[in-house]
Amino acid sequence: MRRAANLTGVELSRRGTLFALLVPGLAVLLFGFLYPVAATLAFPPDGDPATVARETGSLLTDPYLLPVIARTIRVAVVTTLICLVLGFPVAYLISRVPPRWSGKLLALAIFPLMLNTVVRTYGWLVVLGGNGLLSSLTEGLGLGPSRLLYTETAIVLGLVQLFLPLMILSCYSSLSQQDPRLEEAARGLGASPGRAFRQVVFPLALPGALVGCTLVFAGAVTAFTTPQLLGGARERILSTLLYSRVNVSLDWPAASAVALVMTVLVLVVSALSSRLSAKGSTQ
Amino acid sequence: MTPVVQLESVSRAFGRSRDAVAAVSDLDLAVPRGKFTTLLGPSGCGKTTTLRMIAGFVQPTSGRILLEGADATKTPPEKRNIGMVFQSYALFPHMTIIDNVAFGLRARGLAKTEVTARAGEALELVGLSALAGRKPGALSGGQQQRVALARAVAIRPSVLLLDEPLSNLDARLRVQMRAELRRVQRETGLTAILVTHDQDEALELSDHMVILNKGRLEQEGAPRDVFPRPASRFVADFLGYENFPVLPGHGPVAIRPEHVRLLSSGEPEDAGVTLEATVTNVTYQGSHCVVEVNANGLGDGTRLLCAHPGEAPRPGEAVRVLLPAAHLVTLGEDAEAAR
């Protein structure tokens, strides 16, 4: 797609013009993103690289903090898997129903993205809370009150709600490009619906699913509102730990250390996923 | 001998019940064993829906479908033992050629050695053994279609379904592939059903031709029976009859342009109908000219087309036109009224 065309308004071959078009954006990126992020990971207020390194070290060895990292990863992985298991079939359905239905279903799936995370998470407090819907349901069934609020399960539920639309969109973009005849061909050749799904539909939609998984995983690792409201004081993950380091214990170098670990975690996963998809496309 | 595929008053409507559109209505069909049958018709005539109902991808709204004499109306596609070739080839892009061909065999749980042997055999049949290890993306359209054919044939289906398999190919390749299709069908002895809108393709390939119009069966039979004797104006029109004059004493008839003759003065008249006419337009077509004339005798000035070899008359010239009796097809009044 690389085009050696000239820009309409101005001769882009002239360096000065190009420069003028790019520089404001780059300057803001530098001042509002690269500089602060780099600086904060090394030179937080009240700290220096040595304190950040020490705090990072303790984050990776402290018996009270390792569980936070483990929980963050566990919550993100489980959320990603559930989103895949639920989101892929929905995307598949949307890609195979007649257009007048698919448009409506897609809009319904996308709609939650227009609401902020507090709005989307708030309902779970009503569902999972002490006197909540679920509790009265289980009590009504004679199972006793259910206590799901402030558990990992609650966080996962909230995150699944938050990120399912992303998974559906990613899978849908792959599935809608797939020729539905491929699945028919497999069925015609004697493959059961399950076999056709496993051997043809799913493998071909894998790139989209992989993108979806990466988005959901990164989102789950970095989400704040949902773990804060649904995990409460009991179940901290990296993002809520970062917040409490800044606003409860006012320990800013320690906050930088958490930020460092969180960033590295997300970067490693994105790199792995792009590696995987590159490998998939060369095969 | 029971027909391989039999349709008993099969109908299929699409859309909600209130504004449903019938794609196929009340179709009865018997597909003879070991023969090449063609479903022919313009787009929207229901031929593809019929094929997809036979394959099991579409459920009939009413009626029964029998495969090998047994009711298979509710049988899912994978249990029907059909081989299907799609217009878009539908090769699995993530599998090699040989894996594509072996897919159906593996789905049937055959032993590894048998899978390898039969897949290789099928690929041999279409002459693509050399490309076994490639991915479909690396193949040309014609090659991909031959792989699709091999894949369908490999499972030794009770019927081979071909859904406009050649229409994505360019004109020359299409002609080559027709021969290839015919050869493969003959060599394997498979029953084949081809869906096409191309009359030449249908005429060349089929043992049995079924012409559909608006979801209904219009005419069926061997090409050499159907082609010279279309039963209705629709069939005649579709088969390339371009002149539909209403002759005094004959009623509505059809005749192909190449059978209309311009008589030079003094030439003896053959058996047939001779008309006085005026040339209105002449188009040069290489081997012949198409001469458009206005037949003076036919009241409202019926225009006729005739394919005329050699020196053509000029527009405005008065000519005599012969419609030979041997080539005049009389169209049934009822068929005419149905239009």
Next chain:
Amino acid sequence: MRRPVTAALAGLCALAATATACAPTREADTDTLVVSTFSFATEQFMEVVAEPFEERTGIEVVLDTGNNATRLTKLRINKERPDTDVVLISDYYAAIGKEMGLFERIDPETVPNMAEIQPWAVDPEGYGPAYTFQLLGLMYRTDLVEEEPTSWGALWDPEHPGGFALPDISVSAGPLMVLATGETYGSGPTDADTGFERLAAIGPDALQFYSSSTEVSSLLERGEIAMAPSLDNFAMNAVEAGQPIGFALPEEGRLMTANTAQIVNGAPNRAGAEAFVDFLLDPQVQSEVAEVIYDKPVHPDAQVTDLMTRVSGEAAVNPTEAGYHQGDLDLIAGERSSWLDRFVEEVAR
């Protein structure tokens, strides 16, 4: 060629202007006084403290409210260019602030009332004094708990009726509870290890780890829990309203927390700040605050309300005589991050 460059520069300038335009600067200023305080009962505070102070001194009082941590954060942000004069803040956040160099020592001459107040309320290092205090005890449902608990042991009693909640480590009662437990079961009021160990034993049974007074009050009101360690102030509303709620002072592990008034390092209105702190300690003002906001006074001449003695007994009048003490604030401040981590991972399970 000229045009885009100019446009780009103009854009950058506009951005820079937005970025710096609204930076507030407050130079030396004797007409107004910015007081950073709790967001609790702001209107009443205006009525009984700020407005009378304005009348007396002619200095206009501006309130900036929020919880301890966010206000401390704000002070830290503006450390180089402070825009606040007085900060009313909990004792252990005050300790963090001192460590960060956010506050100034007070010359006792300028705040005469500092000589009058209860001795424990005076800061040993000379920083701002405590102007009120809260006692840690057990808030309980009198209809669900038959006998008034006399010991923290009630929480560990497997027979205890109804559920209970514990304070989260992020609220003032949290660290106090750790120390109170350490004092009760361990070697003394600095034995945090024992505190954590014992709390960890009952953590899984706690219905909730509350992080606000409204949260714990509503849990008790709804009867979801029968008791919770809390500060005595939390109980006053309910007791006054005649709800079946009582406040028990355990015999051992008597910890309290104080609210202090600090003068900001480099305050734009230093003299006004000193006058305000003195005003806050005035017996008359302390009495009115006690009546309206339920803040227990530290000035011996101020009037302790009946409600206060009904809830907390004699400890409301003189906490140190009743055996209450603040705990080691430097320990709490210094270990804040690690306590937070330990609490979440060991206790709040």
Next chain:
Amino acid sequence: MIRRPLLSLLTALAFLIMLGPVVILLGVAFTAGSTLTFPPEGLSLRWFAAALDYQPFISSLGTSLVVAALSTVLALALGVPATLALQRGLIPGRGVVENLFATPIIVPELVLGLALFQQLMVGLQITALATLVIGHTVLLLPYAVRVVGASLALSDPRLEEAARGLGAGPLRTFFQVTLPVMRPGIISAAILAFITSLNNVPLSLLLTGPGVSTLPVEMLNYVQSSYDPVVAAVSVLLLAASVAVALVTERLVGFNKVFGR
């Protein structure tokens, strides 16, 4: 074909999880009672009145709208020229520059928020409002570059050559050909950016100052300290606004174009 029970079950479950809690808010918001319970205890509009009466929500909504509008305009003002240069110019190391414009998406928003808080607010003493605008602009820049870039990449540069060939000067070509070609992309990017900014929590969380806080952050604070249905009422109001925006968006440009990737 699609009558498989498992597929229907999973789909139903997915939509239940995605929309169920949001639907429940509707019930909670209209309750006459004072606790978060479903089904509601009687019907009343009292929580809507309470929501509109709660000053922090009103002032933070103002902040949110100002920040969203300013940062959307800034992101487009910076992003569109950059996109033009990237799509139509010959730039050495174009890939690197392009990736640079996408990086703010990869770094966790909370980390960016912390960085802006520590370095710009604490370090450079920039006000919370200005820091919010800078942060949101950085966050929206990738959307602007990507969405506008996508619409530009789809258009045929020969259109512009044709215009030049027909005698239009470079400026005329830009305003009469290039800009109209980009317009749908710009509208989509603007809507997407505005919504993204308006809904953001992690980035705005730490960037608060006296009287400066965004609506979602205020809502979060409120939910954490109070247990009445006020936030449900606010949510329903936002829900209604979103439905309105969605309908207008659908009319104007089509949903798929805004959210399609």
